[in-house]
Amino acid sequence: MRFSAVAALLAATCSSAATGSVQKRDLATSEPHYPSPWMNPQASGWEDAYEKARAFVSQLTLMEKVNLTTGVGWEGEQCVGQVGSIPRLGLRSLCMQDSPLGVRFGDYVSAFSSGQTVAATFDRSLMYQRGKAMGEEHKGKGVNVVLGPVAGPLGRTPTGGRGWEGFSPDPYLTGVGMSETIKGIQDAGVIACAKHYIGNEQEHFRQVGESQDRGYNISETLSSNIDDKTMHELYLWPFVDAVRAGVGSVMCAYTQVNNSYSCQNSKTLNGLLKGELGFQGFVMSDWQAQHSGAASAMAGMDMSMPGDTVFNSGLSYWGTNLTVAILNGTVPEYRMDDMAMRIMAAFFKVGMTLDQPPINFDSWTSDTYGPLHAAVGQDYQQVNWHVDVQDDHGDLIREIGGASTVLLKNNGALPLSKPKFLAVVGEDAGPNPLGPNGCADRGCDAGTLAMGWGSGTTTFPYLVTPIDALNLQAIEDHTRIEAIFNNTASDTIESLVKQQDATALVFVNADSGEGYIDVDGNEGDRKNLTLWGNGDELIKSVSSLCNNTIVIIHSVGPTIVTDWYDSENVTAILWAGLPGQESGRSIVDVLYGRVNPAARTPFTWAADPSDYGTDVLYKPNNGNGAPQQDYTEGVFIDYRALDSRNITPIFEFGFGLSYTTFEYANLNVEKSNAGEYQPTTGESDEAPTFGNFSDSLADYVFPADSFPHIWQYIYPYVNTSSSLEEASADPDYGQTAEEFLPPGAVDSSPRPLEPAGPSLTAQPGGNELLFDTMYTITADVTNTGKIVGEEVPQLYVSLGGPDDPPVVLRGFDRMRIDPGQTTQFRAILTRRDLSNWDVTLQNWLVSEASKTVYVGPSSRKLPLSAQLR
Template sequence: MAIAYHLAGKDNELMSQKIFPNSTYPGAVDPYLEDGDQALQKSDPFYPSPWGTGLGDWADAYEKARDFVSQLTLLEKVNLTTGVGWEGEQCVGQVGSIPRLGFRSLCMQDSPVGVRDTDWNSVFSSGQSVAATFDRGLMYQRGYAMGQEHKGKGVTVQLGPVAGPLGRAPEGGRNWEGFSPDPYLTGVGIAQTIMGIQDAGIIACAKHYIGNEQEHFRQQPEAQSYGYNISEAISSNIDDTTMHELYLWPFADAVRAGVGSIMCSYNQVNNSYGCQNSKLLNDLLKNELGFQGFVMSDWQAQHTGSASAVAGLDMTMPGDTVFNSGDSFWGTNLTLAVINGTVPDWRLDDMATRIMAAFFKVGNTLDQPPINFDSWTLDTYGPLHASVGADNQQVNFHVDVRGDHGSIIRNIGARSTVLLKNLNNALPLSEPKFVAVIGEDAGPNVWGPNGCSDRNCDNGTLGMAWGSGSANFPYLITPDTALQAQALADGSIYQSVLDNYATSQIEALVAQAYVTSIVFVNADSGEGYISVDGNEGDRNNLTLWHSGDDLIKNVSALCNNTIVVIHSTGPTLVTDWYDSPNVTAILWAGVPGQESGNSITDILYGKVNPAARTPFTWGPTRESYGTDVLYVPNNGNDAPQDDFIEGVFIDYRAFEYQNITPIYEFGFGLSYTTFSYSNLTVVKHNVSAYTPTTGMTAAAPTLGNFSTDLSEYLFPNASFPHIWQYIYPYLNTTDAKAASADPYYGQTAAEFLPPNATDGSPQPLLPAGGAPGGNPQLYDVLYTVTCTITNNGTLDGEEVPQLYISLGGAGQPSKVLRGFERLSIDKGMSTTATFDIMRRDISNWDTVAQNWVITSEPKMVFVGSSSRDLPLSASLS
């Protein structure tokens, strides 16, 4: 039934860190010893796993959770924490049910853009696209609508939103699922999305925690399937400052927003797997950030049993060690581990309490609607247990959960489209005489919008990228369809060529008189289990796909009014053609979802005045970013070592530090009108001095007793149905070693678990902790900044003022984003932009004090329309 329940993790002492002498970045970690031999970074152990206390607004949820968990038997608690196995039931992940109390199984379901693997659902714009809106309201609205759809399907936990990857490498395959390589923008995006999802009654799951910045080598079996001979997953080696100031930042916002669950990632961090890394889970997440919800593993990201339990993992997904194996690190083995004292009973109680607290916090009751879809088939009838084809019944009820969400998706698609160039007011279009649309990206996938499983191709327009973050389109409005409808309504001539390689036909079309050519191009990426055109999740380069760059150059050589629309999962190289006078306009339309064609038509024809901002930097070369995917293993057959030697200097921070001028800077975007900035004021507030959190926790609570008689935990009698490969909490024999299928069974916890791993006595509070999101005084408002913004143009429009702060001091970025608003301003009118600056916004992480500090270096505030267009500035006294 189960194997290897107690294997210890790799939580080892952190090596002493030195400055890497050859790095172009300050404060980078040196991965080498004095003798030149590579020393792999280690992760500092932290035990015991903190127990949830109901901090912040979690008190009521914890009261309900403890009342519920106190009624559970040991087997029921184990059932609540252990997945039933891959394809075990209807959702991509489910834990066991508790029929005795009327509690149906929790349903975990992708994805961050819609309900995966079902029908009658919507496909929303990507996280990266909605980040480009710089609009908190739209971020929330999208999250709430997605939550409604998951709720309507019977889902309990939506597996999203995403802050890992953050976007360290522009080629990163899953960057589109997240928001932005800027931690502040991602923090706002993930928090607003979480609040929307959870207000709809669904538990949000922030993922992938943490350092999951590329697809290559994230899983050893996956890498081996591509021919890479490695024994362990990649290790993201991240120093303490970089962790806090960059990668952990948005997860702090997620925790402060009340996120119910967090998914630990496949990769290792400092050579300890993310789902058994006690530094990450126990120390940073549950202690410092005060996370009160539960940690679930990514699918097959659990590598140990008891070691992962004491390191802070609360739920294992999908439950089996390997898909459809029937073996589990938990299930039977967790039952045994608690009985024999390897895992303390308070730790299991805490796992169950955290899960149920998240369940109650979003407004759930035990009377949950049934799961009305099946991840493994779109047929109405099929096996309830798809892994073995058992229990045939109606599994799909085809419930339509879309509501009016198409209009929301269309609006977000338009308001996330970034106008990068608009020469001589080429846009907006107004009843053009002759419209020629060129490119495969304007048209349909000839196999249908869902013709490629998990969108594992790049055929037709890019409305959604590939992987588990995908969902089934109910329809996909292509640009060709929408633009043709607009042209016909205008009386324009409209013709399109939807083959990038139909060179003679394209040339004949665009060379005609009065033609406005609109060229659609794309660049795709996705999750690592899928390779498309040799791109193993991550993009191999930053060029456009299907010879898109050549297509643009060929068209613009013949047509002096060429408009380029880019659908992509991140930046592409535009250096060879962006400044051509014949390329009159360039738009980045991201990954817009099902209303793609309508959204871009709304922008091109001025029905929506663009105001979006690019959520990443467009560099002149691939090398200008200073970071890249590690494509080749660099540590022999052992775990590849990805040293984040650039520290906090990614994206615009790196460009400014290296004095490289981007093509289009972070935060840049044009409008069909113009704005001016004036009257900057800074008001300082009187707040109390920052006080480190002190004191001790209460002892770990235990909720109920259990017997140590193994005969009481045997599988029920023959009348109880047994499903092959299904993960149960029961024992199949009273011989504990035989039941565990673990050859090492019999060792005591002291022999293989780290010191203090089972200690349930009161523990000291961390100075930087004290509340969800960290020390509550980090969120005190120290300054309020205002300025006047005037619409000087001839059209009503929207503007996105951005606030940046220079923290001063050696080794710091020249400035970092710390505020933004999206404002609607009618022509000739002015409005006031207001920004609150919190203590956290002007603090740095002190590695010695293990706390946030405001350094003595002078601080400056800048306000403007992009990271490099900041006309207003003032000092912060």
């Protein structure tokens, strides 16, 4: 590409991004927020990392900085995303790799339980251990950045395709899941990436090309239109916990927020994430979520993934374009230095050093040898070393599978004890005929469901199906067992389950995943909330014939169980989520009582889909423009929605049974001596720069005599030595930076700190006074049964305002209690837990409304309460 053409492309893309299009003017808008806040080396927990980053970045040339921030292109090297290397200083290319439940495309790796599944444990320790184990496996494969965990989607609608990758539609539970997972991943020595920021709540219309391929006539991606209060109190909440946990990177999403693309949305990136939360890591784009050059840089994006504008195009908004933008002054030098500093600070914060081990796997082939540059089939060499990184993680996965299985109903049928005859029914009990990895990115629903589909998946090293584990148990118990893995074999199923002494185990599922895969018309998002494979009719048929029918559900979220859950012949129901590779052994542990269930459902099971009050937008609603998804429900999603309208669910959020019983007593509230809340004041330092680059365009020409040019590979070099003055004569390049970019975008002077944000020396995550302890809550929990069990007491708060949900989760614990023993539950309430976002003050405020705390085993069973004074 000629230099002048590069400049024209950059100018055109940035100009349209900065000014917006005519059709957007009457729609929701996102206010501008400039300049992009620069890094703060004084931030608590980041001091040493920034000292090392400064020592490294101050040595870099401009091209090396551009290399560090720009991906090399789709299938450019071994990982799903890599930036350019800096061989002069010994830094190999940084490797970004999916997924939030294991190393995607790797061999000899583990397939962990989903985020939603581990959330059901309500166990902080297991959340941390899972994160640590996943981090260790990525580290062992040579990965630098783990593309997870997930808080977007949060779970606005139960039919959303990727809710299972995250944790829960409750922001507090998701926040804990994010925090513990990030700590685990980064304690293993790799960078976590909190995604997809923000309002990324459905798969339909997330990308234009993907939507057009399905016949939808849209020209821009969906806009999630979210008001200020809802943003702060719901969708931003778990990202606050991620930032406080020290997360090194955040991924901006495909979708728009208030009609501004997530990866160039200055309000959400500059204003909220880097300003109000004081985030000190780097923002990377989702793959092809970047839509501009200078505009995305000035709006707060720090790394372009995978680097090319469209997969395998060889074109980039950054790379050469970013080099040009720095040289001609469109993007100020301090912004370039800030990008590089943020990336390297995250790198050093998790303990990485410049002598990183090599990447020892390849995302594009399972063969030992193949092209290093798969996009063009170039540089054939060894690309896979088949390193086994599993360690003993299978034991942890089995433990999480048992600890996350929710007992929704039990009429004395469980636990099983040497049953005489087991009739196992359902495709979900058996194997996929093509093998556990037989469908690319798990893009089918065949056999037992242990993970959803899409980029959030990994490769099964093995998959223990329910029938595998049940057969082994039957051999040990001398139990007769027969299984039918065809949901439509009605006559055969009937003849089996109506036999004398039969205990019927019916395995059913419901699947979903990422939008680029369509399974039976489910375009990522589920079409409805019914069970797949005619599962509801299967349950009704079996239970009409067998008076001891036990239902096991593997699913990506809630399903509608209204027609059969209360049948007297359905004697037990278990939700086993997406348990990963140890699925069968985990469920058998619970069925036979080796694990006493204590898990809680991390979402609500409503009686009717309309009870949720939200749904996926399945059809475009704005002509051929960006579909508009208005979040008119505000903070009222999942249990908050049903509670506010006094709708009775089938199984409420936080519900789960045990094989023993518990009682609650002696609630005590102790008030702390926290001082008054004060807005943060003061200023940042001036934006730092390091210089160290030449103004001569000739120094940036591709060095053809040094190494061969690889087609489609993204470089920082230019292909001409024409003068910048000549390039600027292009009509599309006639504006100065001040005219071209929004007001204040290039201002490098000290900036006022955000009142709701951290001080210069505080821990990132918001005003440090928000995390003061206001109250300590204790209660006694007694095991009144005959066997040892674990209980999950939950703390809820009524904030008391007319626009508040009746209760919101604000604490929990998972406690082992022996028969007859009493254990004290303890939780703290911070100022943040009791605050609302004031849209006028633009800060958090504890309202004058009367506030009440509740403690109990679920959101609808809260026997203990007290007013806060």
